[in-house]
Amino acid sequence: MHVHSTGERWLFRPRQSGRLRVALVYPNSYFVGMSNLGIHAVLRLTDDECAAICERAFVEVSSGDLSKPITTLESNRSISSFDVVAFSVSFEGDYPNIVHALLSSGITLRARERKPLEPFVIGGGAALTINPEPLADLFDAIVIGEAEVIMPQLLQALERAITARDRMQAWEELAQVQGVYVPQMMSYPPTIAFADTRYIEPAHSVILTSSTEFADTFLIEVARGCSFKCHYCAYGNRYHPARHFRYEQVLDLVRRYRKMFASVGLVSAVVSAHPEIERIAWAIVEDGLRLSISSVRADVLPEGLIAALSRSGSISMTIAPETGTERLRAAIGKPIKDEDIFRGAALAEKYGMRYIKLYFMFGLPNESDEDIIAIGELVRSLVMRFKRLHFTISACAFVPKRHTKFELLGMAAGSELERKRKLLVKSLKGIERVKLSVESIRMSQLQALFSIGDRRMLSVIEKAIADGNSFSAYRKAAVEILGCAFEEFISQRHPEMK
Ligand code: SF4
Incomplete structure (x- = not known):
């Protein structure tokens, strides 16, 4: 060491x-x-x-x-x-x-x-x-x-x-x-070069430090890519399908370095979808290590994984319902049922966990006000049913990404997003054991600009930095370089980019 x-x-x-x-x-x-x-x-x-x-x-x-x-x-x-x-x-x-x-x-x-x-x-x-x-x-x-x-x-x-x-x-x-x-010599990027996960080491922490989100935890990936293709998600659509690392590949590395840490974090797009996840989780827990995971999908959630997490001392779990209704979940290509979410919370409570983090988006294509109000209703019924759990709700505006079905649909206007944000806050008001954090709409708008943008973005960023790097500096730079308000740029269809 x-x-x-x-x-x-x-x-x-x-x-x-x-x-x-x-x-x-x-x-x-x-x-x-x-x-x-x-x-x-x-x-x-x-x-x-x-x-x-x-x-x-x-x-x-x-x-x-x-x-x-x-x-x-x-x-x-x-x-x-x-x-x-x-x-x-x-x-x-x-x-x-x-x-x-x-x-x-x-x-x-x-x-x-x-x-x-x-x-x-x-x-x-x-x-x-x-x-x-x-x-x-x-x-x-x-x-x-x-x-x-x-x-x-x-x-x-x-x-x-x-x-x-x-x-x-x-x-x-x-x-x-x-x-x-090499952008100066090629007009298109080459096709993505994927590694064969059978022959490489899973990515893992090589430096342990207390100044990270998972302090002093040995992070190791259990898969590359994702087998789901949610319509809004660029990662799932570009890095498709999931390639899982085998039990032996993961455990060999954990055991090689295990004297140096007390906790292990398993990382991938959907950790709970790994075919050997229960075996991997229990082996780590039985080695006396604390276990955490980056993400689960409520519709692929083996009970043994929650049991292992709880045995190792984990007290929280994250679920991403994305939106309030089954109708809109199906429309965005993530057809999780309400009963999957309730089952996830029931497992968390059964195994003594205390906290559930729920991720939502607003401003999705085909979203009605009812879909947003339904977020409040869903959370309210979870709170009423699971009395020992505390809920943290994280919400952000939908951001269109390249190489997704929603790429060409654009982003809702800022005023509409603001209205929907207020509706969401109102729908969650007064519910006990609930904490809400909403990502800044302006940050999401900038993200959209960089996600769907073309080569002119470099000049936009350069100009905005020269003018102080504020949101209004981006607004000004966009008008000057793109020839339109940047809200207009991110809300319009970009068929020429296909
Ligand atoms: S949102 Fe998650 S589950 Fe869906 S495609 Fe993306 S990584 Fe996969």
């Missing part, structure tokens, strides 16, 4: 020398980035399998203050001094932080204007795989798919490119690598 001065515990000893120096940047805070398995997986791959030096950096600010360069945690050097700056991007909402990171570190924003001695800027992760276009002009290369099958060849090609110092020649070479998109 390697103990870092920050109190981090490393599961491997990072290399001190290598042919390539990579700054791996998560475009959000340390807390958010280290809670995400992406950065752990890429760090291990880069260091271990690709023999490159890899240092991490995080982008804590999005205030528009461009005076301080982004520096790595390990050596406190600006990311501009590395051979490669690699962004691991899970959420579109973090795009402004990527632009901010380059501008504040003195790295030329657009790949085609970058000087020979500047770093190669590459990007990867689910958000960029789903729609790389909004930031396409910024990257020398974008990883379209899963790092395990792309990074080794990509880093080899980059090693050669660093010696040659000819960006154009480098792009040509990078474009030959399977799963690599």
Whole structure:
């Protein structure tokens, strides 16, 4: 075990020398980035399998203050001094932080204007795989798919490119690598390169720290992709179907490192849908470890999993009904029945859990006011029936995503979303044992802009950052660059993008 001065515990000893120096940047805070398995997986791959030096950096600010360069945690050097700056991007909402990171570190924003001695800027992760276009002009290369099958060849090609110092020649070479998109040379991204989960290690934590969402927990994925295709979900539609890691693959890793942690978190799009989930869960619990899971679907919820979670001390569970009525759930491609939700809550209560988190969306296509009022009714009946449970309701506006059935339907107007938000709050008013948090509608609107946007988004973000990075700065930048109000852009159909 390697103990870092920050109190981090490393599961491997990072290399001190290598042919390539990579700054791996998560475009959000340390807390958010280290809670995400992406950065752990890429760090291990880069260091271990690709023999490159890899240092991490995080982008804590999005205030528009461009005076301080982004520096790595390990050596406190600006990311501009590395051979490669690699962004691991899970959420579109973090795009402004990527632009901010380059501008504040003195790295030329657009790949085609970058000087020979500047770093190669590459990007990867689910958000960029789903729609790389909004930031396409910024990257020398974008990883379209899963790092395990792309990074080794990509880093080899980059090693050669660093010696040659000819960006154009480098792009040509990078474009030959399977799963690599070189936007300056290609008009379309390549098809997604998927790893064969039978032959790779499941992504897992390689650094344990208390400053994450699941403090000091060893996170390990049990599947890639998702076998459901909810109409609004880009991940389920692009990373389809689920590829499950076998019981042995998961348990071997947990047991290899088990002296270093007391709790394990199982991660995937729908953990409860893994065919061996009860066996995996009980094996971990019987090894004396605490167990948590990232997500379940109420219609695929084996009782043994809840029993194992409860035995290990878990007191909360998350269910995502998405909306209040079975009719609308069916219409959005997630046909969970009310009785599935009640069964989930009944299991939680039976096994002594205390808290249930429920996720909802509003502003969905074909949604009526009755669907929203029904959210309140559903929660009210859950509260009345399950007296020992406390409920946390998280709600956000529906955001259209590329490569989904709902992509072309656009987002409801801001005033309509505001009206629906009020209706939702009213429907949940006065119910005991219920806490409600609603994500800012403005944040969701920006997310929609970045999700369905095209190559012009980079200029929108650049302009908005120059004007202070506020919501109104985005409004102004959109009018100037897109030629229309951005609410109009995200509410309209975009058939030309198909
Ligand atoms: S919402 Fe969840 S269950 Fe549905 S497709 Fe997406 S990841 Fe799968």
